[in-house]
Amino acid sequence: MLTLAAPHWLLALPLIITVLWLSSRLSTQRPLRLPSLLHPQTRLLATLVTADHNRTARWPWWLGIALLCLALTRPLWIIGPTASGHPAHNIMLAIDVSGSMRTLDYQHDRQAISRLDMLKQQLPGFIARRAGDRIGIIAFADDAVTYVPLTTDHALLTGLLADLQQGLAGERTALGDAIALASHRLQHVDTSRILILLTDGANTAGRLSPLQALELCRQHHVRIYTVALGTAGKVAFPRGPVLPPLTTALPPDTALLQQIAASCGGRFFHITAQHTLDQAFAEIDHLEPGRVTDPSAARHHELFWLPLSSALLLLLWSEWRSRHQVLPC
Helix, strand or coil: CEEECCHHHHHHHHHHHHHHHHHHHHHHHCCCCCCCCCCCCHHHHHHHCCHHHHHHHCHHHHHHHHHHHHHHCCEEEEECCCCCCCCCCEEEEEEECCHHHHCECEEECCEEECHHHHHHHHHHHHHHHCCCCEEEEEEECCCEEEEEEEECCHHHHHHHHHCCCCCCCCCCCCHHHHHHHHHHHHCCCCCCEEEEEEECCCCCCCCCCHHHHHHHHHHCCEEEEEEEECCCCEEEECCCCCCCCEEEECCCCHHHHHHHHHHCCCCEEEECCHHHHHHHHHHHHHHCCCCCCCHHHCEEEECCHHHHHHHHHHHHHHHHHHHHCCCCC
């Protein structure tokens, strides 16, 4: 399928042609002083330069200008599937970066990893499967901040996710503020609004309680999936490079997270091992199937070089022709 990436450049074509036409008219009305060679058959040569010849001599120039405007519109040849026209999902990932996310209660390659590191390992796979969806990230601890606005640039999103660090916004957990911020970011989109809340703690900070924030989500029709991280038993909590880890219990507030999910039409998941997070994301994929074809599967070929090269050849030929044309004196 042939399409134009920047069709607005076609609007410039009439203006350019008008300016060039006026310029040529003014130039023909002024006497032109050029070095000339006197010839005994001057009148005979003058008859060779007819009005039709003058008109046809300019057509390569006009056509070249038109082709330049066409090149600026960036013609594209689309091959493969295109967007189906169905709306994409809008998904905000609210990620807890409070101090408790340093807790080492997950395993990767037989090594203990923190709750946040486990999320950073598993989330890219989920993001890759959400082709066509707009996804953003909210990081929250003492405060909730928009770490990545809603975007379809999943490569950029995954790169910024890898740089996410604990302590970005404090040590405590402002669940209510995170929910309220997600609701605010999603309220103006015109398709499905989804919040995935990934946390290991109870609400211990912030200006709004989770129940107050839930009212905003219900008003804006935001569906919430809650993912509780951590186990109920004792786990290792690192205390720096010198002190040994502290063995303590840091369980998530599963009752609150269940209530949040039930209040906004979502589901609750409790992640006790790394593989169960994959299962949770697979369940969300099933509940919220993608409704657009992957745009990356549709290949396109740039065709601007065809009118551009043709325009340059025509303009060069027109210039060469004007320089080598024999005119009567």
